[in-house]
Amino acid sequence: MDRKIRVLVAKPGLDGHDRGAKVVASALRDAGMEVIYTGLHQTPEGIVEAAVQEDVDVVGLSVLSGAHMTLFPRIVELLREAGVEGMLIIGGGIIPADDHEFLREKGVEKVFTPGAPTSEIVDYIRSWFEKRKTV
Amino acid sequence: MDLIKRFRKGDRLALARAITLVENGMQEGRDLLDAVHPQTGKARRIGITGPPGAGKSTLVDGLIQSYRKAGQSVGVVAVDPTSPFTGGALLGDRIRMQSRWADRRVFVRSMATRGSWGGLAAAAADVIELLDAFGKDVVIAETVGVGQSEFDVVDAVHTTIVVIVPESGDSIQVMKAGLMEIADIFVVNKADREGAGDMETGLGAMLDMRDREEDWRPPVLQTVATSGEGMPTLIDALAQHREYLAKESRIEEWERKAVRARIVSLVHEELRAGFWKQGRQARLEQLVGEVLARERTPGDAAQALFSPA
Amino acid sequence: MFDSEEIKRISGQKKRWQKDLPDCSAAGPFETVSGAPVEFLCTPEDVRELDYTRDLGFPGMYPYTRGAYGTMYRGRQWTMRQFSGFGSAADTNRRFHFLLEKGQTGLSTAFDMPTIMGFDSDHARSLGEVGKCGVAIDSLEDMETLFRGIPLDRVSTSMTINAPAAILLALYIAVGEKQGVPSARLQGTIQNDILKEYMAQKSWIFPPGPSMRIITDILAFCTEHVPKWNTISISGYHIREAGSTALQELAFTLADGFAYVEAGIAAGLDVDDFAPRLSHFFNAHLDFFEEIAKYRAARRIWARHMKEKYGAKKPESLRLRFHTQTAGCSLTAQQPENNIVRTAFEALSAVLGGTQSLHTNSMDETLALPSEKAVTIALRTQQIIASETGVANTVDPLAGSYLLESLTSRLEQGAEEYFRKIESLGGVIAALEKGFFQTEISRAAYRYQLAIEKKARIVVGVNEYVQPDENLDIDLLEIDRCVEEDQVKRLKVLRERRDNGAVGQSLEALRSAAGGSDNMMPRFLDCARCYATEGEIIDVLREEFGEYKDPKFF
Numbered sequence: 001m002d003r004k005i006r007v008l009v010a011k012p013g014l015d016g017h018d019r020g021a022k023v024v025a026s027a028l029r030d031a032g033m034e035v036i037y038t039g040l041h042q043t044p045e046g047i048v049e050a051a052v053q054e055d056v057d058v059v060g061l062s063v064l065s066g067a068h069m070t071l072f073p074r075i076v077e078l079l080r081e082a083g084v085e086g087m088l089i090i091g092g093g094i095i096p097a098d099d100h101e102f103l104r105e106k107g108v109e110k111v112f113t114p115g116a117p118t119s120e121i122v123d124y125i126r127s128w129f130e131k132r133k134t135v
Numbered sequence: 136m137d138l139i140k141r142f143r144k145g146d147r148l149a150l151a152r153a154i155t156l157v158e159n160g161m162q163e164g165r166d167l168l169d170a171v172h173p174q175t176g177k178a179r180r181i182g183i184t185g186p187p188g189a190g191k192s193t194l195v196d197g198l199i200q201s202y203r204k205a206g207q208s209v210g211v212v213a214v215d216p217t218s219p220f221t222g223g224a225l226l227g228d229r230i231r232m233q234s235r236w237a238d239r240r241v242f243v244r245s246m247a248t249r250g251s252w253g254g255l256a257a258a259a260a261d262v263i264e265l266l267d268a269f270g271k272d273v274v275i276a277e278t279v280g281v282g283q284s285e286f287d288v289v290d291a292v293h294t295t296i297v298v299i300v301p302e303s304g305d306s307i308q309v310m311k312a313g314l315m316e317i318a319d320i321f322v323v324n325k326a327d328r329e330g331a332g333d334m335e336t337g338l339g340a341m342l343d344m345r346d347r348e349e350d351w352r353p354p355v356l357q358t359v360a361t362s363g364e365g366m367p368t369l370i371d372a373l374a375q376h377r378e379y380l381a382k383e384s385r386i387e388e389w390e391r392k393a394v395r396a397r398i399v400s401l402v403h404e405e406l407r408a409g410f411w412k413q414g415r416q417a418r419l420e421q422l423v424g425e426v427l428a429r430e431r432t433p434g435d436a437a438q439a440l441f442s443p444a
Numbered sequence: 445m446f447d448s449e450e451i452k453r454i455s456g457q458k459k460r461w462q463k464d465l466p467d468c469s470a471a472g473p474f475e476t477v478s479g480a481p482v483e484f485l486c487t488p489e490d491v492r493e494l495d496y497t498r499d500l501g502f503p504g505m506y507p508y509t510r511g512a513y514g515t516m517y518r519g520r521q522w523t524m525r526q527f528s529g530f531g532s533a534a535d536t537n538r539r540f541h542f543l544l545e546k547g548q549t550g551l552s553t554a555f556d557m558p559t560i561m562g563f564d565s566d567h568a569r570s571l572g573e574v575g576k577c578g579v580a581i582d583s584l585e586d587m588e589t590l591f592r593g594i595p596l597d598r599v600s601t602s603m604t605i606n607a608p609a610a611i612l613l614a615l616y617i618a619v620g621e622k623q624g625v626p627s628a629r630l631q632g633t634i635q636n637d638i639l640k641e642y643m644a645q646k647s648w649i650f651p652p653g654p655s656m657r658i659i660t661d662i663l664a665f666c667t668e669h670v671p672k673w674n675t676i677s678i679s680g681y682h683i684r685e686a687g688s689t690a691l692q693e694l695a696f697t698l699a700d701g702f703a704y705v706e707a708g709i710a711a712g713l714d715v716d717d718f719a720p721r722l723s724h725f726f727n728a729h730l731d732f733f734e735e736i737a738k739y740r741a742a743r744r745i746w747a748r749h750m751k752e753k754y755g756a757k758k759p760e761s762l763r764l765r766f767h768t769q770t771a772g773c774s775l776t777a778q779q780p781e782n783n784i785v786r787t788a789f790e791a792l793s794a795v796l797g798g799t800q801s802l803h804t805n806s807m808d809e810t811l812a813l814p815s816e817k818a819v820t821i822a823l824r825t826q827q828i829i830a831s832e833t834g835v836a837n838t839v840d841p842l843a844g845s846y847l848l849e850s851l852t853s854r855l856e857q858g859a860e861e862y863f864r865k866i867e868s869l870g871g872v873i874a875a876l877e878k879g880f881f882q883t884e885i886s887r888a889a890y891r892y893q894l895a896i897e898k899k900a901r902i903v904v905g906v907n908e909y910v911q912p913d914e915n916l917d918i919d920l921l922e923i924d925r926c927v928e929e930d931q932v933k934r935l936k937v938l939r940e941r942r943d944n945g946a947v948g949q950s951l952e953a954l955r956s957a958a959g960g961s962d963n964m965m966p967r968f969l970d971c972a973r974c975y976a977t978e979g980e981i982i983d984v985l986r987e988e989f990g991e992y993k994d995p996k997f998f
Binding site for chain 1: 147148151152154155217218221222223224225226227229230233237242243244245247249
């Protein structure tokens with residue numbers, strides 16, 4: 001059986017804008033990945049528990065309320081505390097370019113902003129996955 | 136490899152990884168399953184199946200809450216179909232099972248059916264084994280009742296709950312779908328909707344007409360999973376079915392049946408996997424062409440696959 | 445409008461004319477931004493069913509297709525209402541004064557997510573969210589600050605708030621009391637449209653049943669005590685932003701509106717008592733003619749249903765008034781200055797469609813909250829349309845266009861089909877529970893995204909005319925990181941300083957009203973007056989009503 005890429009698509013925080021998260025989830029599914037969708041209004045702790053139990057390769061976070069600077073680093077931190085290693089963390093939403101560097105330092109490998117084609121996200125995940133396999 | 140050690144110590148990351156290995160058909164997964172086999176056989180295993188949108192996940196969430204209140208730990212495997220076109224899957228059952236997300240004694244795993252070459256039932260049954268071996272008191276398997284998969288999962292659980300909704304059509308359709316035979320408990324969910332009473336009566340009549348030499352007549356219950364209505368009755372029915380199994384060495388019979396089914400299914404899987412290696416996939420494509428050209432019959436082609444190329 | 449002989453003659457001529465044209469179907473497919481097919485050329489054939497008196501009439505008269513009011517913009521210009529709110533109440537109060545000085549004519553408040561979801565700023569779930577995408581309001585104290593120096597009898601205020609709408613309205617009334625303005629003189633709008641939250645915007649707190657009860661309590665209370673208040677702004681904006689088509693926006697919004705009307709009638713209210721205070725809120729997307737047709741169709745459908753189905757008699761009950769906001773989802777993060785142009789076209793369609801008030805988006809909104817410069821340009825866009833283009837001089841200037849009239853009728857028919865479908869599913873709430881709207885919307889959103897990725901649809905700067913090494917040269921608004929800390933501190937002081945006995949009593953009185961069937965509005969007001977916090981009030985209701993959870997629907 002071939003190895004499937006498993007992705008958790010999660011909506012931390014309080015905003016209810018799930019259009020982007022759902023479009024990305026659908027696109028990843030159509031690219032042959034297994035996507036676990038958490039639903040809205042999730043706490044960082046809940047997202048981390050889902051990532052752990054589902055043993056996903058990738059966690060995709062979406063926030064449009066401006067709370068990304070607090071929530072994204074918190075999730076990465078909790079994942080590390082839980083002992084998770086080698087998971088790719090990416091993010092999306094209304095995230096000013098000035099914040100990208102800070103988030104990368106905190107462990108969010110890549111931030112996709114509005115207008116990013118879903119194929120770019122698919123390619124990014126695939127190439128990360130290939131690279132990880134060969135290491 | 137300290138995965139087994141960590142698994143035995145109750146590390147949920149080890150459990151999560153073990154499931155991945157088993158799901159991907161890795162040798163390490165097989166080894167781990169073998170290693171923990173002595174620890175299995177303790178969990179109360181419940182299957183829950185029914186058409187999409189029947190409210191299975193919400194019911195599972197209700198079961199999780201009830202069993203947790205009773206101090207028991209719970210493991211869940213929720214199976215959703217893989218898209219036959221893209222090979223991908225969208226697994227959303229977790230959403231409805233998150234009322235205990237912060238509870239470390241609840242473990243929920245989503246699984247996709249993957250591929251059309253079978254193997255789902257085997258993998259799901261393996262995951263049930265792992266959750267059992269990990270020490271979960273209750274293990275719940277949720278499957279969508281639209282294909283063959285639920286019939287195989289049935290063999291791995293003590294009690295199968297079939298969930299339907301008033302809109303599922305009439306009881307005849309339930310019978311046609313073959314759900315009559317596998318149900319130990321029927322649940323008419325969303326019972327606040329029109330037609331729930333008719334559904335219950337229809338099913339009841341149908342069950343009474345069966346001439347089966349069994350003393351267990353599946354109860355037909357009504358629930359409203361979103362509000363928790365009917366949950367205590369369902370928990371009672373589950374307890375009664377468990378008592379029923381405990382009597383007259385029925386549980387031993389069940390175990391023999393389960394293990395036999397397990398072995399048979401592993402044999403089938405092994406045969407299938409082995410068969411399609413050895414260049415037969417390519418040969419198949421060639422034979423398809425020959426059948427289309429009316430040079431062979433399909434039966435003829437199947438025979439040809441068995442003889443060395 | 446044409447007799448059948450005339451139509452026949454035109455048909456024949458059209459066929460002859462078409463015969464000699466080169467085939468250009470390969471350049472297509474030609475469809476609206478919603479994916480609806482578009483005619484190459486419209487003629488009287490396309491409006492053969494149209495009856496002027498029955499289907500169009502005159503502005504301010506049934507069926508209101510041509511406009512809500514007889515004099516339209518000559519009588520009164522649309523209200524330029526820029527939505528704003530960020531940081532603390534004091535920060536937003538400063539932005540309000542800034543906008544009023546620049547010539548804005550009404551206020552519109554954006555709240556932060558904790559306020560929208562009913563959490564106080566010091567709640568664990570509020571972490572990182574306080575003051576981020578709107579203003580943080582916890583109690584009457586913040587509300588007093590928000591409207592400092594703004595006489596509530598002279599402005600109209602719109603508040604984008606839904607699940608906790610009753611509480612924010614109570615806070616506003618309480619600020620009025622402090623300023624000496626009686627509630628009967630307050631003017632404004634609460635969005636208060638919970639159905640579209642379940643459908644699209646997803647900022648819910650309680651399950652549908654109790655949510656609808658809060659709404660009927662508001663309807664009854666305002667009819668008596670706040671007669672100039674718009675009690676529900678029935679919103680298609682968010683449905684469109686979530687990815688719906690224009691037709692879905694139209695149909696689902698009106699279906700929601702009818703559901704509120706039915707709930708009001710079921711609660712024993714006279715339709716003509718509360719329907720005049722219902723208003724609508726639509727999205728202005730880029731497909732110019734489709735959008736104008738949408739507004740006209742909305743007016744006609746609303747009037748027809750209100751009259752024929754719900755037996756409303758007052759003209760105010762039949763005429764659909766609406767606010768418009770240009771489409772946030774049409775803006776691009778790439779080459780953001782282009783958004784000024786997009787917004788201008790969208791705003792123009794809203795004016796040509798007869799909007800009563802308008803918000804124009806700022807160019808930088810896909811990047812952050814708008815800066816003062818960006819907000820000013822957005823407001824200036826409206827002022828240019830109003831003062832320089834001359835489009836507002838004639839009422840409903842595009843009426844009679846074969847294309848526009850046929851689009852208007854087609855949208856009406858499409859909406860009626862959706863109404864029948866919703867009816868067959870058991871009504872709006874039953875259809876929601878089955879995921880009907882949610883699935884329709886997410887599928888439309890995904891189709892739209894795929895069309896962009898396959899370049900079947902061109903978005904300038906995104907999949908064509910791309911500037912690879914674009915250097916953003918826009919100053920973005922940054923929310924001071926101290927906002928959250930300061931707000932939490934203020935809240936702590938408030939909790940110590942206020943009369944906690946009175947708070948406890950008012951909350952208990954609310955609990956018993958919630959558990960029974962008394963109107964809860966007077967209890968919300970009592971809670972507001974003694975500085976109970978929004979979170980405390982909502983917590984009582986959470987305990988009484990339970991919480992709604994995200995159902996999975998793709």
